[in-house]
Amino acid sequence: MLRLVNFAHGAFYAIGAYVGLIVTQQYGLAAGLIAAPIAVALFAVLFDRVLLRLFYDKEPTAQILVTFGVAIVVEESLRFIFGGTTRPFPLPESLSGSFNLGFASYPTYRLLLALGIIVVVFAVWLFIERTDYGLIVRAGVRDRTMVQLLGGNVKLASTVVFALGAALAGLVGAAASPIYSVDPNTGFSFLVPSFVVVVIGGLGSFWGAVLGGLIVGELGSLTTLFFPAASDVVIYVAMALVLLVRPSGLLGESEIIRG
Amino acid sequence: MNKDDLTIGRGRFIAGGLAATAATFASINVIAAPQKTVVVGLNVPQTGPYSDQGTDQLRAYRLAISEINAHGGVMGMQIQESVGDDTTKAPVAVENARRMIERDGAVMITGGSSTGTAIAVSGLCQEKKTIFMAALTHGDETTDINCHYHTFRRYNTAHMSAQALAKTLLTKYGTGRWFHITADYAWGHSVYDNLVAVVEPKGAKTVANVLTPLTTTDFSSALSQAQAAKPDVLVITQFGKDMVACLNQAASFGLTKSTKILVPLADEYMAKGVGDNIDGVVTTAPFYWKYHSDKYPAAKKFVDAFMKANGTPPSNGAECAYVDMYQWKAGIERAGSFDPSKFIPKMEGYHFTATKGPEYWRAFDHQGINSVLVMEGVPVKDRENPFAFAKVLEEHQGDAVAIPQASTKCKIESA
Amino acid sequence: MKDVRFYALTVAGLVLFPFVIHPIGGYAGLATQILIVSIATMGFNLLLGYAGVLSYGQAMFYGLGAYVALLTVSKFFPEHANFWLALLLSIAFVTIVALAIGTLVVRLYGIYFALLTLAFAQMVFFVVFKWTGLTGGDDGIQGVTAPTVPLGFTSIDLTTPFPAVDLGPFGNLSDLHYWYAFVAIVMVLVIAFFRTLTRSQFGEVLSAIRENEERSTFVGFDISRYKLAAFAIAGALTGLSGALRGLYETSTAPDSLTVDTSGNFVIYAVVGGVQTLFGPLLGTGLIMYLQNVVSAKTDAWRLIEGVLFVAVIVFLPGGILGTLKRKPKRTARAIVASALRTSETP
Known part of the structure; x- marks a missing residue:
């Protein structure tokens, strides 16, 4: 939403995964899923207020660099604190079975995860589209100065959005870890695919990101079916095509793309 | 004025940083091996998908090294380790091995967990004329199409x-x-x-x-x-x-x-x-601690020592690592020299019994022949x-x- | 005269380099690797430092350089394995790829440029990764015998060490292989090329583009063509670097093509100082020193690297060398400014 390419987004994911893991081990999965987004949001606010603030009016290249640097620092700090080994994220017995859908059985947790994601997506959409706060955010993305003149607190709003985005990454980090397990590199390995999703959908577009996610998923599995060797290449071809033909993405508002 | 202050501050910052860095690492060369030690490179994954296996091999190497050093070392030389985390990636493994040979003067590289890294390190060790005791690598290639004169592999093949x-x-x-x-x-x-x-x-x-x-x-x-x-x-x-x-x-x-x-x-x-x-x-x-320690006293001795040191029984990769270290020591002592050209002929076709039944090193491909x-x-x-x-x-x-x-x-x- | 001094100092620096790093834990092999990788960082610097665009896909040129060089020797022309041919084919191939991709990417700026180069690099990675028959897939290409360097009258095996001469605390001359001498000569040529290039009209136009793209267009420069040329030259240098690394290591793997590798060039250049001739060398050297020497002392070397990187971005936006270099200029300006102020006061 903030027209910022955030390399630290993967780091948010990783922090979420570790916080989720530790809290879950002590107090159960539900507590882990609550603690992870809160911890990550706090970290994001800190990052935004202390560091990113200095780069608001620098060129985007500098912003990319600083988020990239923080991503490395976070990843390596996690490695330093928790060690480099991959940690399994055990699920409670009740969720680790599989659920019979009639035509095929599907792991219960994955099913719940899919439902959970739909709920979260809807909640975020409500926040952005239906609250006054969301209005400031949406307007702020388009014309920062104008909103400021009208008395909207863009600075606060952008921090809130940044923290919200981070919280989501943290939540997903904790929620997806029982499937993917946790190690310090997880952040980076999710980063690049997430760029693809956002670019295809449209930088700064909410439904764009959702659509991008669906397209990337479908494109991947369709090519796996017809030409498995190309399944990984094809999403990057799609990403490049979108950047070249319509840099604002499928659902992004077209504008002149400048530095 | 402000700008000037800032600039001077930066200059100081850099100078201070450089001085601190220099001070921290100036001592590094002092630890270069004294005369009575010999360096071996332990190149295992401590991160990545095979890190459990790599870490357990490292425990076994260290157990073997401490035992050997306590009993007088190899030909009177104490073994000193140079450890690298190959992250289960071939280029990193090669870089580590190169560093161990060039920086630390390692006379033998050992380690593994992946055939990908093993083949890559094997190629480097051949170029560097350095012994490579490949431990956990299971793909045929290591002693088949990619075999090298300086490489020995005891672990079972695919x-x-x-x-x-x-x-x-x-x-x-x-x-x-x-x-x-x-x-x-x-x-x-x-x-x-x-x-x-x-x-x-x-x-x-x-x-x-x-x-x-x-x-x-x-x-x-x-x-x-x-x-x-x-x-x-x-x-x-x-x-x-x-x-x-x-x-x-x-x-x-x-x-x-x-x-x-x-x-x-x-x-x-x-x-x-x-x-x-x-x-x-x-x-x-290739090895199962419970089965072999019931059957062979030497295996029991190893498993007990490993349990005592680490609290867990050795994995099969760890057993291979342990025996590899001892096999290298024995080969060096039979050759009476750390020179690979004297060591290798003493290994080829050599029969021995360690933690399993009788086994031997095959001469034509340097594969260890032992049970599965x-x-x-x-x-x-x-x-x-x-x-x-x-x-x-x-x-x-x-x-x-x-x-x-x-x-x-x-x-x-x-x- | 100034040129002579410059090159004399450069050559002297390169001759001393492998020995100077010895007392601080460095070693000759590391010196060779640093020089090789620096060539790629210098190429990257042409983009970020001079053209003002951030490429997040330099790994594709680096990796392709290594693959083409090794394949030339082991698969394409195994009968006539020739060092020069391997280098030439790599550079030619990578330059063509860079021109093709460059034609598409130069139209974009800022984050879009970074993301598009990243996308292309990922494509190249997966093509190489999946093309197991040619590239060896995840295993990469291993155990290639690097050919000797034919010089017409004789040919040189670069792995030959220099004769043994004890240099006390600076190691032994025999630690050094001919590889270092070869790479140092290449480095002098690259430095000369880079220096001439950035001081030419071409370099000035690039800088003008970085400072203000609209005005440059207005003045009548075809920006896209300049950016394309910069992209191709950066690609060629990176390809050369990759080819040398491949032949030096006698192996390569898909890792050379990953986002991590691309990110490394970013770190090297930014830490050392973009827009400077020797910044990339300094940055590459410093970080590779951390990775190869400091790593023996502490596992936290990459944490140090990350903190250093962030610290440089925040406190020294010009990089270490860029900041050091600019200091006297600023001071000079300040002196003039204060002198003017003094003259104004009655």
Whole structure:
């Protein structure tokens, strides 16, 4: 939403995964899923207020660099604190079975995860589209100065959005870890695919990101079916095509793309 | 004015930083090996999918080194370690090994966990004329098409595992439809080729072979294909954490109940990671601490010492690492020199007994010929500790299952 | 005269370099690697430092350089394995790829440029990764015998060490292989090329583009063509670097093509100082020193690297060398400014 390419987004994911893991081990999965987004949001606010603030009016290249640097620092700090080994994220017995859908059985947790994601997506959409706060955010993305003149607190709003985005990454980090397990590199390995999703959908577009996610998923599995060797290449071809033909993405508002 | 202050501040900042860096590392060269030590490079993954195996090998190397040093070292020289984390990646492994040789003067490199890294390091050690005792590497290549004069590998090969599995299993599941999920690199290909070569002539039909890159964490796409294919046998040619993830996810897809599962190579850490899901899974291993320590006093002595030092029994990779260190020491002492050109002839064709029965180093490809165990996993409730994961179905002698000299692709360099 | 001094100092620096790093734990092999990788960082610097665009895909040129060089020797022309041919084919191939991709990417700016180069690099990675028959897939290409360097009258095996001469605390001359001498000569040529290039009209136009793209267009420069040329030259240098690394290591693997590798060039250049001639060398050297020497002392070397990187971005936006270099200029300006102020006061 903030027209910022955030390399630290993967780091948010990783922090979420570790916080989720530790809290879950002590107090159960539900507590882990609550603690992870809160911890990550706090970290994001800190990052935004202390560091990113200095780069608001620098060129985007500098912003990319600083988020990239923080991503490395976070990843390596996690490695330093928790060690480099991959940690399994055990699920409670009740969720680790599989659920019979009639035509095929599907792991219960994955099913719940899919439902959970739909709920979260809807909640975020409500926040952005239906609250006054969301209005400031949406307007702020388009014309920062104008909103400021009208008395909207863009600075606060952008921090809130940044923290919200981070919280989501943290939540997903904790929620997806029982499937993917946790190690310090997880952040980076999710980063690049997430760029693809956002670019295809449209930088700064909410439904764009959702659509991008669906397209990337479908494109991947369709090519796996017809030409498995190309399944990984094809999403990057799609990403490049979108950047070249319509840099604002499928659902992004077209504008002149400048530095 | 402000700008000026800032600039001076920056200058100081840099100067201070450089001085601090210099001060911290100026001492580094002082620790360069004193005369009475010899450096060996321990190159194992401490991060990445095979990190459990790498870390356990490191424990075994350190146990062997401390024992050897306590008993006078190698030809009177104390062994000093240079450790590298190869992160299960070939370029990193090569860089580490190069660093150990060039920076630390290592006379021998050892380590492993992946055939990919082993082949790469083997090539470098050949170029550098440095001994490479490859520990955990199971792909044929290491002592077959990519064999080198300076490389020795004692661990079982994929060919040995496949032959052993075939001998034990074919009567049970020889026919039927086989579905493979295979790690997409040298080792996975090697295991797959070997298995298919033994089971297809007996009537097994290969339904599909899904290749997954190393460090795959989500196997759902491969597993849903397997689920749809309804095979009789599912072969999971994955190792380390990849195998743990794959087998655990296979269980959540209900495949462990509906299908016979083969994991061509497993170890204690993988078994621990999959818990009950290994129940009934058939696998192979070159060494199993419980089986061998009941059978051989030397194995018991090693297992006990390892337990005492680390609190856990050694995995099969650790056993190989331990014996490799001792085999290198013994070879050096037979040669009376650290010179590889004197060491290698003393190793070739050498027969010995360590933690297993009688074994030997084959001269033409530098493969260690020793036995292979075919095992079946047991559920957690039947284990005396989390690492006692299986019962041994059969033990096969190395010579009966190894690649015969007639069909080797190894063209070893001449001295 | 100034040029002579410059090159004399450069050559002297390169001759001393492998020995100077010895007392601080460095070693000759590391010196060779640093020089090789620096060539790629210098190429990257042409983009970020001079053209003002951030490429997040330099790994594709680096990796392709290594693959083409090794394949030339081991698969394409195994009968006539020739060092020069391997280098030439790599550079030619990578330059063509860079021109093709460059034609598409130069139209974009800022984050879009970074993301598009990243996308292309990922495509190249997966093509190489999946093309197992040619590239060896995940295993990469291993154990290639690097050919000797033919010089017409004789040919040189670069792995030959220099004769043994004890240099006390600076190691032994025999630690050094001919590889270092070869790479040092290449480095002098690259430095000369880079220096001439950035001081030419071409370099000035690039800088003008970085400072103000619209005005440059207005003045009548075809920006896209300049950016394309910069992209191709950066690609060629990176390809050369990759080819040398491949032949030096006698192996390569898909890792050379990953986002991590691309990110490394970013770190090297930014830490050392973009827009400077020797910044990339300094940055590459410093970080590779951390990775190879400091790593023996502490596992936290990459944490140090990350903190250093962030600290440089925040406190020294010009990089270490860029900041050091600019200091006297600023001071000079300040002196003039204060002098003017003094003259104004009655």
